Amino acid sequence: MSIIIKELRDRTNLSQNRFAEKFGIPVSTLRKWEQGETTPAPYIVNMLARQIKGSSESLQKIECKDGSIFYYDPLSTSLSDIYGNSIIIHENLDGVKSQNLPLYVKDLFDSFYEIQNKFNQDVILDKKEDIIWS
Numbered sequence: 633m634s635i636i637i638k639e640l641r642d643r644t645n646l647s648q649n650r651f652a653e654k655f656g657i658p659v660s661t662l663r664k665w666e667q668g669e670t671t672p673a674p675y676i677v678n679m680l681a682r683q684i685k686g687s688s689e690s691l692q693k694i695e696c697k698d699g700s701i702f703y704y705d706p707l708s709t710s711l712s713d714i715y716g717n718s719i720i721i722h723e724n725l726d727g728v729k730s731q732n733l734p735l736y737v738k739d740l741f742d743s744f745y746e747i748q749n750k751f752n753q754d755v756i757l758d759k760k761e762d763i764i765w766s
Contacts, residue, residue: 637665637666637672637677638666640681641666644716648663684716692704698738700734700738701713702714702734704725706725708720711737719740
């Protein structure tokens with residue numbers, strides 16, 4: 633089980649501290665799991681695996697030249713990044729040229745991050761200012 637927990641954390645590219653914080657696990661507990669000192673209950677491993685992209689057998693890894701990694705799940709027709717963001721797509725990716733797919737996916741997520749950032753800025757501004765948008 634310790635190997636499984638470590639593999640799951642590795643898929644997120646998060647440090648032990650960030651992983652523990654994200655999933656509400658005490659860091660000391662995570663360390664003990666990864667070092668094999670204690671073993672998490674199977675349902676905990678299951679819940680983590682369901683939440684972490686790259687844990688499903690159907691997922692296809694998409695690597696970009698800049699090192700970005702994304703996952704395509706043909707069963708749910710969704711694309712995911714390593715942070716857990718998912719985007720449902722409506723086109724089947726079968727037949728898309730393998731050298732072009734990473735470019736399309738990176739472009740999609742770059743647009744998503746840009747819109748997400750704008751949203752966050754609007755929310756912060758709304759909290760500080762007395763503005764009503766029409």
